[in-house]
Amino acid sequence: MRPTTLTVYRWELRKLLSQKRTYIGLGAAALLPVIFVSVMAFQTGGPYDAPLGHNLRHTGIALTLVVLTFASRFGAQLVTALVAGGIVANEDSTGTLKMILTRSARRAQILGGKTLAAFTYVVALLLAIVATGMISGVAAWGFNPVVDLSGTTLAAAHAFGLSFAALAFYGVPLLAIAAFGVFLSVVTRNSAAAIVGTLVYELFMEAIVGLVHLKWLPHWVLSAQFDAWHGIFQTPTVWSPIVRSIWVSAIYAAVPLALAFWFFLRRDVAGD
Numbered sequence: 001m002r003p004t005t006l007t008v009y010r011w012e013l014r015k016l017l018s019q020k021r022t023y024i025g026l027g028a029a030a031l032l033p034v035i036f037v038s039v040m041a042f043q044t045g046g047p048y049d050a051p052l053g054h055n056l057r058h059t060g061i062a063l064t065l066v067v068l069t070f071a072s073r074f075g076a077q078l079v080t081a082l083v084a085g086g087i088v089a090n091e092d093s094t095g096t097l098k099m100i101l102t103r104s105a106r107r108a109q110i111l112g113g114k115t116l117a118a119f120t121y122v123v124a125l126l127l128a129i130v131a132t133g134m135i136s137g138v139a140a141w142g143f144n145p146v147v148d149l150s151g152t153t154l155a156a157a158h159a160f161g162l163s164f165a166a167l168a169f170y171g172v173p174l175l176a177i178a179a180f181g182v183f184l185s186v187v188t189r190n191s192a193a194a195i196v197g198t199l200v201y202e203l204f205m206e207a208i209v210g211l212v213h214l215k216w217l218p219h220w221v222l223s224a225q226f227d228a229w230h231g232i233f234q235t236p237t238v239w240s241p242i243v244r245s246i247w248v249s250a251i252y253a254a255v256p257l258a259l260a261f262w263f264f265l266r267r268d269v270a271g272d
Contacts, residue, residue: 003105008113016083016117025079025121026128032075033067033133037140051149051230059144060137061159064130065229068170071129077177077202079125084118084181085194088264092189111186111264115257118178126171130163152235159233166229169242173225176253177202183256186264219244222252 016022040056047053050069055062068076088111105113146159154162180201184194205223218224228245231238 003109005109005112005116008105008109009116010113012087012113012117013120016121021082021086022121025082026124029071029076029079029125030128030132032071032129033063034136036063036067037136041140051227052146052233055146057141059146059156059159060134060139060141061143061146061156061163063137063141064133064163065166065233067129067133068167068226068229073206074199074203076125076174078199080122080174080178081181081195081198083121084178085185085198086191087114087118087182088185089189089191089194107265108261111182111261115179115182115260118182119175122171122174122178126167126174130167134160134163146233148233148235149230150235154233162232166232169229169232169245170226172246173222173228173249173252176222176225176249179253179260180256183260186260186267220248222249225249 047066047070048056050066052062053066053069056066143156143160145156146154148154148159177198181194181198184197185191188194188197202223205221209218209221209224225245225248228241231240231242
């Protein structure tokens with residue numbers, strides 16, 4: 001039976017599980033909330049100006065989302081780039097990609113499986129943050145109600161569920177970052193160049209939003225979409241930034257992925 005995209009996806013997951021960088025990234029993500037709680041234990045103030053930051057020291061449920069606010073500026077993209085940027089380039093540089101292409105799987109299936117594996121890593125990254133964030137936060141400050149961004153008090157169980165919805169919406173633009181990393185991994189054939197290029201891509205968009213003061217600009221820049229989850233923690237829920245984030249992120253993901261497939265299907269990899 002011919003292998004499918006899901007077959008390649010399983011191959012790629014096994015490869016990720018065998019790589020040290022996979023566990024380094026997940027470990028770093030899992031440690032972020034723990035470090036955050038530890039630092040706050042030695043000070044009386046806190047980042048109360050961050051969205052939901054006013055809840056810190058009153059309930060642990062808000063910790064994960066406060067940590068994501070800081071991670072969205074660089075940390076989450078860095079860990080994503082480490083995997084997505086090397087998903088193709090690592091094997092290209094070592095010559096093992098030629099061997100993979102001799103299998104009966106089609107090139108589109110190979111790149112599709114690698115892309116799905118990179119996206120799965122992003123999901124695992126976010127789950128690592130939320131798991132340790134909830135555990136360390138609740139252990140430090142309890143499972144108590146949350147005051148949302150509109151000043152409405154949410155029951156602890158309700159806020160807990162909303163946290164996972166917010167995490168999902170946060171993950172949408174992060175998947176677009178991963179898509180750009182896959183594109184650079186295909187085009188550059190160099191994992192270091194792909195990783196650095198992905199980070200420069202994100203930092204460039206951050207710089208644009210910070211330096212160019214146009215009201216409409218954040219609606220179209222990918223880096224600004226990491227804040228769309230704020231709408232979940234408003235009463236009533238503000239859906240417009242969330243919907244916009246989904247389709248804007250989809251465009252930022254679709255274009256580099258389409259180019260990645262175009263290059264990968266036409267490139268003379270086996271003949272290099």
